[in-house]
Amino acid sequence: MINAVKNRFALSHQGALDFIKGTVWSIVLNIALMLPVVFTVVFLEEYLNIAFGASDMNNRGVGYYLLLGIGFMAIMFWVAIFQYKSTFVSIYDESANRRITLAEKLRRLPLAFFSGKNLSDLTATIMEDSTDLEHTFSHAVPQLIATIISVHFMALGLMFYHWPLALALLWVAPFAIGIILLSKKIQLRSFKTGYRFKRNVSEQIQEGLETIQEIKSYNREKTYLNNLYKTIDQYESQLIRGELVVGGLLNIAQSFLKLGLVSVIIVGAKFMAAGSIDLFTYLIFLMVASRIYSPLDIVLSNLAVLFYLDVRIKRMREMEALPAQSGKTIFDPENYDITFKNVDFSYHNEKQVIKQISFTAKQGEITALVGPSGGGKSTATKLAARFWDTDKGKILLGGYDIKDVEPETLLKSYSVVFQEVVLFNASIRDNIKIGKMDATEEEIMKAAKLAQCHDFVHKLSKGYDTVVGENGETLSGGERQRISIARALLKDAPIVLLDEATASLDAENETKIQVAISELTRNKTVLMIAHRMRTVANADKIIVLENGSIVESGNHEELLSKKGVYSTMWQIQQESLAWSV
Numbered sequence: 001m002i003n004a005v006k007n008r009f010a011l012s013h014q015g016a017l018d019f020i021k022g023t024v025w026s027i028v029l030n031i032a033l034m035l036p037v038v039f040t041v042v043f044l045e046e047y048l049n050i051a052f053g054a055s056d057m058n059n060r061g062v063g064y065y066l067l068l069g070i071g072f073m074a075i076m077f078w079v080a081i082f083q084y085k086s087t088f089v090s091i092y093d094e095s096a097n098r099r100i101t102l103a104e105k106l107r108r109l110p111l112a113f114f115s116g117k118n119l120s121d122l123t124a125t126i127m128e129d130s131t132d133l134e135h136t137f138s139h140a141v142p143q144l145i146a147t148i149i150s151v152h153f154m155a156l157g158l159m160f161y162h163w164p165l166a167l168a169l170l171w172v173a174p175f176a177i178g179i180i181l182l183s184k185k186i187q188l189r190s191f192k193t194g195y196r197f198k199r200n201v202s203e204q205i206q207e208g209l210e211t212i213q214e215i216k217s218y219n220r221e222k223t224y225l226n227n228l229y230k231t232i233d234q235y236e237s238q239l240i241r242g243e244l245v246v247g248g249l250l251n252i253a254q255s256f257l258k259l260g261l262v263s264v265i266i267v268g269a270k271f272m273a274a275g276s277i278d279l280f281t282y283l284i285f286l287m288v289a290s291r292i293y294s295p296l297d298i299v300l301s302n303l304a305v306l307f308y309l310d311v312r313i314k315r316m317r318e319m320e321a322l323p324a325q326s327g328k329t330i331f332d333p334e335n336y337d338i339t340f341k342n343v344d345f346s347y348h349n350e351k352q353v354i355k356q357i358s359f360t361a362k363q364g365e366i367t368a369l370v371g372p373s374g375g376g377k378s379t380a381t382k383l384a385a386r387f388w389d390t391d392k393g394k395i396l397l398g399g400y401d402i403k404d405v406e407p408e409t410l411l412k413s414y415s416v417v418f419q420e421v422v423l424f425n426a427s428i429r430d431n432i433k434i435g436k437m438d439a440t441e442e443e444i445m446k447a448a449k450l451a452q453c454h455d456f457v458h459k460l461s462k463g464y465d466t467v468v469g470e471n472g473e474t475l476s477g478g479e480r481q482r483i484s485i486a487r488a489l490l491k492d493a494p495i496v497l498l499d500e501a502t503a504s505l506d507a508e509n510e511t512k513i514q515v516a517i518s519e520l521t522r523n524k525t526v527l528m529i530a531h532r533m534r535t536v537a538n539a540d541k542i543i544v545l546e547n548g549s550i551v552e553s554g555n556h557e558e559l560l561s562k563k564g565v566y567s568t569m570w571q572i573q574q575e576s577l578a579w580s581v
Ligand SMILES: Nc1ncnc2c1ncn2[C@@H]1O[C@H](COP(=O)(O)OP(=O)(O)OP(=O)(O)O)[C@@H](O)[C@H]1O
Pocket: 115, 347, 353, 371, 372, 373, 374, 375, 376, 377, 378, 379, 380
């Protein structure tokens, strides 16, 4: 049973157990909530006996009813507390676990997943869907299942008591529920469309915030806002349409339910007139009719929640089923040579961007990747750090296939300085410290000085405690890049990946940084991308990548003498330098 609940509702083992407990307590609560009816029945029975002269009032005194009332209230109170604890408190634990599990899952996904995925959709799945599931599981599902079960119990009891009247009371229920079930497709379609429009709105807002600079500089505010208003209007219209459809169907079903009360009144009156039931039985059925329809109303209005639940669970399952990167967590290579062996790679199984690449970047050497834009240099560098897994072929690090090494373990051996620097909205000190969380102040300062950060940081009013804003928005491109170099220096990993590491620096700083980079790269395996040819001229090995394939390799002199792609690129840059002079 636990497994069935786990699979049906995408819950953990503990979550399924708590869910069953919550449902059982909700059934007990539903039964306990019938105690006022029992109280009234007991009272009515005696009152009617007195009224019709069959007994006198002294049989049970006021004290008896007082005690009975207090007793029933105490039972209802305690059951309600247990029901609350078992459904609400436990589901919040489950929800917290679900978010942590999803976050863990994200941590182990290859970066390819994030580049192909809409991030607002991802955030919504983690936050919104989790919150909705939390709310549905705490406020609706156990109560709904409990209500369905307890209504069945009540119906069975009434059938035994007087089946013709029970039928008169309950014949409406299957029809009312049928209306909702038959409309499942319409409700789901409306929900999914509404959901899609809602995502469109949040995507557009997010995109607008991320590209606000471009929108303003190209005077696109009006177009952007008009598009946004259009999407919001679409969402609003869909919400209204959805409410009308769902609300309309629900009203029809609920009104149908009320017909049961009418039929109990008419059929009961006929039976009474014929003398086949007494007044007491008639009154009991009228009372039960007033009680039983409210849980049935709840069932009707919450059935749709079950339909929507499936949509959310499906999205959660899709995310849980994504292939995560795994591997050994113990990794002790003999050396840090990186070898590409016949590597093929394409993003999202589309165009092949790396084709049959084979080369070795040796420890203690600088291996440079050059070539025309879009040739696959950045992709190859990122493949070397298992940001993605290859489609075919192998990448070995010190003899280990990196596919067999757990990505976080693997990345401990890498320092990366990429063109697009990512800084956290934290102090400069903390941003540098990311390279080595237990670094001493002295180590941080040494790295900062080597990376030429010290001078500009000292000019800031709070120095190293200056908070840099979201992604370092308060700093210039060159300053951001120097911080990322300081980080890499602090990490001091055996492999260094440099992708246009000095692209945002002026000539003076570039020269200084080159000194720092020589420090950073000494005795390391260095894989470097640079568009400025003079930066790569001293590399031990230069690989020329064009359209995803290696077209030339060798050192600077060898490549110049080949008079191929490299030599042409070198020539062009020399000429453009001469022109600028
Ligand atoms: N995340 C991605 N998803 C899909 N295609 C991508 C992605 N990143 C790069 N590409 C494509 O892969 C090819 C190689 O890109 P890559 O960035 O590796 O080239 P590059 O040689 O580093 O270019 P540049 O010198 O301009 O930085 C290009 O055709 C590019 O459009």
